[in-house]
Amino acid sequence: MALSDDVVTLSEEDLLAVEAASYDRRFGRRGAKEILRIAIRDLFEGEIALVSSFGADSSVLLHLVSQIDRNTPVVFVDTGKLFGETKRYRDDLSDRLGLTDVRSVSPAAEDLAVHDPKGHLWVSDNDQCCHIRKVLPLQRALGVFSAWISGRKRHQSATRASLPFFEVDEGRIKVNPLADWRASDILQYARDHDLPPHPLVAEGYPSIGCMPCTDKVAPGEDPRAGRWRGMGKVECGIHLPNHGKQIDGSGI
Numbered sequence: 001m002a003l004s005d006d007v008v009t010l011s012e013e014d015l016l017a018v019e020a021a022s023y024d025r026r027f028g029r030r031g032a033k034e035i036l037r038i039a040i041r042d043l044f045e046g047e048i049a050l051v052s053s054f055g056a057d058s059s060v061l062l063h064l065v066s067q068i069d070r071n072t073p074v075v076f077v078d079t080g081k082l083f084g085e086t087k088r089y090r091d092d093l094s095d096r097l098g099l100t101d102v103r104s105v106s107p108a109a110e111d112l113a114v115h116d117p118k119g120h121l122w123v124s125d126n127d128q129c130c131h132i133r134k135v136l137p138l139q140r141a142l143g144v145f146s147a148w149i150s151g152r153k154r155h156q157s158a159t160r161a162s163l164p165f166f167e168v169d170e171g172r173i174k175v176n177p178l179a180d181w182r183a184s185d186i187l188q189y190a191r192d193h194d195l196p197p198h199p200l201v202a203e204g205y206p207s208i209g210c211m212p213c214t215d216k217v218a219p220g221e222d223p224r225a226g227r228w229r230g231m232g233k234v235e236c237g238i239h240l241p242n243h244g245k246q247i248d249g250s251g252i
């Protein structure tokens with residue numbers, strides 16, 4: 001925000017922040033389905049996508065969106081390091097919910113050739129690996145949208161404890177309709193609507209990402225404890241300010 005005499009000039013990002021705060025105030029208490037209906041039908045019609053990992057909790061948000069408009073674009077980032085079960089679950093669940101526009105996006109071949117030619121980057125630099133395999137493909141996929149929907153929830157981690165329903169993310173509005181849902185709410189909704197679980201949940205994976213960076217979780221452990229276990233990392237970068245670091249300062 002720049003101050004000049006008595007005139008306040010708002011940047012694009014400032015304006016978006018005001019817009020997001022206004023939506024959050026006006027619509028944040030209306031419940032997940034109504035927030036989604038307002039976002040998909042009214043605020044961002046034709047300009048909004050759901051981003052889904054088709055992970056352990058994903059069926060609930062996918063089902064809610066399918067109830068409003070099954071033609072809503074769904075962006076799925078296929079990092080090239082996922083469990084086969086996740087991709088089969090993506091296909092099965094999309095069919096079952098009647099989703100017509102699931103877009104699987106991949107890392108750029110040139111990024112892999114330059115930065116991860118042997119596929120071992122996750123061992124030496126997991127931030128850079130997430131950047132080329134998750135963050136950049138998602139940024140490219142979201143280029144045509146002015147808003148996106150995320151399934152994050154406040155209970156998932158300390159960094160998400162004050163998550164708003166509407167926020168700004170890299171020049172777009174990000175909608176978090178499940179922000180105030182507890183783990184038990186997700187389970188109950190999935191039961192009530194007979195939604196199939198990700199097959200790896202029954203094998204001890206309550207939170208599922210890439211195969212090399214996802215471990216089983218013991219009973220009583222934090223559900224996300226298996227993500228990057230012992231690797232000094234808790235987020236992939238998609239939800240961090242500036243979407244994590246830039247590689248080699250090159251800005252790609």
Ligand code: SF4
Pocket residue numbers: 079081122125126127129130131133134209210211212213236
């Ligand atoms: Fe790479 Fe692991 Fe990130 Fe997947 S989760 S992109 S394998 S560092």
